[in-house]
Amino acid sequence: MYAPFLLFMFSPLQQQTKGDRYSILEEEKLNTNIPSIVYLDQVKAVSHHEALTDKIALALGQSRERAQALVDIGAVWLERDTGGWVRYWPSTTKLSHKVSKVRIYTRPRRFFKPCEHVDWSERILHEDNAYLIIDKPPGLPCQADNSNSYECIAPCVGRSLGLTFLRPAHRLDTQVQGCLVLAKNLKAKNQFGNWLARHKVHKRYHALTLQAPPRGNLRHDMLVPRTQNDRRRADELFGPGPRLLRKDKNNRGFSPESWKPCKLIVHSFTSMGSYFHVEITLISGRPHQIRAQLAACDAPLVDDALYLSGQDAVLLPNTNNNDLILAPPARTSDLKAPNKAIGLAATEIHFAGRHASIRIPPWWLNKEF
Numbered sequence: 001m002y003a004p005f006l007l008f009m010f011s012p013l014q015q016q017t018k019g020d021r022y023s024i025l026e027e028e029k030l031n032t033n034i035p036s037i038v039y040l041d042q043v044k045a046v047s048h049h050e051a052l053t054d055k056i057a058l059a060l061g062q063s064r065e066r067a068q069a070l071v072d073i074g075a076v077w078l079e080r081d082t083g084g085w086v087r088y089w090p091s092t093t094k095l096s097h098k099v100s101k102v103r104i105y106t107r108p109r110r111f112f113k114p115c116e117h118v119d120w121s122e123r124i125l126h127e128d129n130a131y132l133i134i135d136k137p138p139g140l141p142c143q144a145d146n147s148n149s150y151e152c153i154a155p156c157v158g159r160s161l162g163l164t165f166l167r168p169a170h171r172l173d174t175q176v177q178g179c180l181v182l183a184k185n186l187k188a189k190n191q192f193g194n195w196l197a198r199h200k201v202h203k204r205y206h207a208l209t210l211q212a213p214p215r216g217n218l219r220h221d222m223l224v225p226r227t228q229n230d231r232r233r234a235d236e237l238f239g240p241g242p243r244l245l246r247k248d249k250n251n252r253g254f255s256p257e258s259w260k261p262c263k264l265i266v267h268s269f270t271s272m273g274s275y276f277h278v279e280i281t282l283i284s285g286r287p288h289q290i291r292a293q294l295a296a297c298d299a300p301l302v303d304d305a306l307y308l309s310g311q312d313a314v315l316l317p318n319t320n321n322n323d324l325i326l327a328p329p330a331r332t333s334d335l336k337a338p339n340k341a342i343g344l345a346a347t348e349i350h351f352a353g354r355h356a357s358i359r360i361p362p363w364w365l366n367k368e369f
Contacts, residue, residue, distance in 0.1 A: 020112050022073050022150075028066045030106055040102040049090040056104060074149030075105040087149060105147030114140035115156040125179060125356035130188035132157070132166065133349065133356040136180040138341035138363070142171040157182065170196065173288065175304075177363070178205070178346025179356050195351050196285060202350040204357075205290060207278040208343030208364045210308075213299035215266050220245040220293055221259040222286045230258045242306055243292040262289050272364070275302055275343075290344060302343035302364070 040059055043052070056076065057067035070076055076088040079101040086093065088102075114137045126133040136142070136153060144152045154166040169181040169192035183189035195201050223244040225231040233253065234244070246252070251259065263283035269276045276299070280290060288307075294300060295307035345362035348355070 020116070022069050022108075022110070022112070024063075024066050024069050025073070025108060025110070028063060031061060034060060034106055036105065036107050038104045038106055040104070041100075043099055043102050047095055049095065052088075052095060052102070056102070060104070060106060070104060070106070070108065072150070073108050073147075074144065075108045075147045077103040077146075079103065108147035109145050110148065111140050111145075111151040114138070115151040118156075118160075120157050120160040123360075125358070126354055128354075130184055131169070131192070131354065132161075132163070132182045132184060133354070134180055134182065135358045135360055136172055136176075136178060136346075138175045138177045141174045142168045142180065153180065154182065169193070170201075170285070172346055173291070173342075173344075175340065175342045176344045176346065177341065177360075178358055179203070179349040180346070181349065181351075192351070199283070200351060202348075203282045203285075203346060204348035205280040205282060206345050206347050206362050207280060207290065207294065208272070208302045208362070209269075209276045209278055209294055209299040210274075210302060211299040212269050212271075212276045213266050213278060213294055213297050215268070218262075218264050218266060218293050218297065220247055220262045220296060221249075222262045222289065222292065223254060223258055224260045224286065225254070226258045227255055230254045243286070243288045245292055245296050260284075260286060262286050262293055264290060264293060273368075275364075277364070291342075303340060304342040304344075 038059060040055065043055065053064060053067050053071060056070065057064045060067065071088060071090060074087055074089075077085045078088050078093065078099045079085050081098045081100045085103065118137055120134065123135040123137070124132065125135055134157060140156065141152045149155070153168055158164060158166045163184065165184060166182045167186075167189050169183045169189055172178060172180050181192060183192060192201070223234060223246075225234050245262065246259065261284060265281040265283065267279045267281065269278040271277075278294075278299075282290065286292075291301055291304055291307050295304075300307045341363050343362075343364060345358065347362070348357040
């Protein structure tokens with residue numbers, strides 16, 4: 001679960017901070033016929049790193065320099081004979097007969113600007129021996145992408161500030177700004193998880209919505225598949241993307257343990273032209289929770305492409321007309337993850353006597369509507 005951040009600790013690239021060392025990935029274009037993911041078989045005979053890089057370059061019809069950039073950015077994975085995939089790091093990964101296949105993400109997702117064009121020292125909100133709280137800019141992921149483990153929050157901050165061990169203690173969505181806690185050691189990471197489970201971490205958010213949400217407590221149940229059958233059925237019905245909510249206790253063919261409560265409080269909202277500035281306290285912490293719950297209340301976030309149709313409830317197969325899932329239509333081709341900042345900012349966080357609040361206001365407070 002924490003492998004991407006462990007790998008960061010040993011990466012030979014962790015001291016590189018200036019310029020885009022992976023500009024070749026954009027400058028040297030791939031043939032349009034090459035898919036975004038390529039698999040290489042017959043790699044058991046490859047016994048050293050240079051040979052594997054050459055094999056990747058040959059398979060893609062690209063220069064060796066571009067193939068090496070794919071390796072260095074974390075876009076190459078190895079499958080073991082014993083099962084399971086591991087990200088390929090030449091400095092720590094041993095090539096042997098146990099490697100049966102190679103997976104290459106030929107067009108890595110890039111997050112260069114929010115990673116390297118930020119003065120991270122100015123975004124520090126609190127620091128002590130255990131935790132670093134920063135104001136995360138929108139556009140930078142907390143978790144390493146499958147195609148890019150070099151440009152995510154822990155290695156970006158660590159390279160800039162000279163910290164060799166950082167892990168996000170929780171997560172913010174990629175296009176969300178705000179207070180993010182980074183743990184400086186594993187004990188601190190686990191302790192923060194315990195505080196979260198005991199509701200000892202208090203988070204305040206500001207949002208910009210298309211409609212006015214209802215004031216007060218909002219409660220739904222979110223589908224968080226816990227069994228293999230539930231995961232398979234959810235993928236068949238809805239696919240990846242938006243989170244699914246319910247208001248009643250009908251399990252809709254899923255196991256009861258796959259439905260988890262979502263709670264938040266809408267304290268107030270004020271009109272901003274055609275939009276609404278909303279103040280929220282998060283009680284539980286499910287993935288996409290604020291985004292999904294506000295969309296289910298006909299008040300989706302501004303610029304949140306994944307949930308802009310959230311007010312259109314969808315029917316599950318073989319259910320009656322009153323049996324609704326409050327979420328965007330499933331498997332719709334135009335539902336894509338947003339590629340710019342959305343109307344959500346984590347403005348304050350309190351835990352264990354620590355308090356932090358953002359100093360850079362949410363982007364919409366600097367605009368005229």
